[in-house]
Amino acid sequence: MLERFAKVEGLGNDFLLLDRRDASPAVLDALVARLRAAAPALCDRRLGVGGDGILVVGPPRTAEAAATMIVVNHDGSRPEMCGNGLRCVALAVAGAVHQLVIDTDAGPKPCAVREFHPGTCPSGQVAIDMGPPDLLGPRRVGGRAFAAVSMGNPHAIAFVRDEDPEALARGDGPAVERDPQFPDRTNVEFARLEADGSITLWVWERGCGITSACGTGACATLAAAIAEGLAPHARDVVVRLPGGPLMLRQDRAGGSITMTGPARVAFVGEVEVPAASSTA
Numbered sequence: 190m191l192e193r194f195a196k197v198e199g200l201g202n203d204f205l206l207l208d209r210r211d212a213s214p215a216v217l218d219a220l221v222a223r224l225r226a227a228a229p230a231l232c233d234r235r236l237g238v239g240g241d242g243i244l245v246v247g248p249p250r251t252a253e254a255a256a257t258m259i260v261v262n263h264d265g266s267r268p269e270m271c272g273n274g275l276r277c278v279a280l281a282v283a284g285a286v287h288q289l290v291i292d293t294d295a296g297p298k299p300c301a302v303r304e305f306h307p308g309t310c311p312s313g314q315v316a317i318d319m320g321p322p323d324l325l326g327p328r329r330v331g332g333r334a335f336a337a338v339s340m341g342n343p344h345a346i347a348f349v350r351d352e353d354p355e356a357l358a359r360g361d362g363p364a365v366e367r368d369p370q371f372p373d374r375t376n377v378e379f380a381r382l383e384a385d386g387s388i389t390l391w392v393w394e395r396g397c398g399i400t401s402a403c404g405t406g407a408c409a410t411l412a413a414a415i416a417e418g419l420a421p422h423a424r425d426v427v428v429r430l431p432g433g434p435l436m437l438r439q440d441r442a443g444g445s446i447t448m449t450g451p452a453r454v455a456f457v458g459e460v461e462v463p464a465a466s467s468t469a
């Protein structure tokens with residue numbers, strides 16, 4: 190069955206986006222099941238469209254929302270949240286309305302689209318109220334201390350000084366992702382505080398591997414940095430990811446984190462999504 194999609198990206202974290210705001214709950218559930226089974230093939234960068242995951246835009250679940258975002262990782266798993274993906278969904282849904290709420294599996298998220306360039310392939314800057322982080326305490330994995338933080342989805346953050354965060358994310362990410370202390374697996378962050386107050390961040394994503402950016406990972410890292418006294422409240426903090434910078438801010442302890450960054454539709458197309466039973 191052919192499905193129309195937009196290829197979207199935020200800082201190079203890229204997704205197939207299927208807008209099915211017209212679908213009934215049963216049709217949406219069946220589509221998500223098919224996409225989960227087909228995700229490794231669809232997201233394959235040589236044999237498929239290519240992407241870190243898939244975003245399904247469904248009808249809103251709550252009265253104030255414009256739509257719902259459902260996320261499927263590259264490996265077919267279904268995470269609760271995706272920061273870069275949500276910026277892309279807000280951009281795709283926004284049209285003339287630049288303030289909107291999108292429902293997610295981690296609750297409703299207010300979004301503001303700025304510097305909107307309309308067209309078949311719109312782009313813009315999107316600010317999202319990502320909600321408050323949940324600080325879950327320290328974990329020790331392989332002799333290293335990680336801060337466990339939930340942004341709706343799970344993160345394990347280690348701060349390094351003289352080590353290379355990219356090498357650590359590539360080398361240690363897979364084992365930390367599957368450490369038994371994280372029964373749902375975890376996204377894994379290696380972060381370095383820079384002299385100018387910014388944070389350099391590499392992320393090994395659950396269900397994807399290394400990505401060029403992770404919005405929830407950046408927010409979780411800021412929360413851990415503030416908790417450890419490494420970053421300030423009520424000031425913009427730049428988190429530098431391989432794909433570019435995200436601007437983050439938490440105004441008070443325990444409060445919401447605001448994330449601002451780019452989103453873009455790269456191209457649109459149609460792709461065959463096989464029935465779930467024939468993709469095993």
Ligand SMILES: N[C@@H](CCC[C@H](N)C(=O)O)C(=O)O
Pocket residue numbers: 202260262268269270271272273274342343376394395396397400402403404405406
């Ligand atoms: N890239 C995303 C996070 C996507 C979900 C993640 N892989 C998970 O399994 O939790 C982001 O920008 O937040």
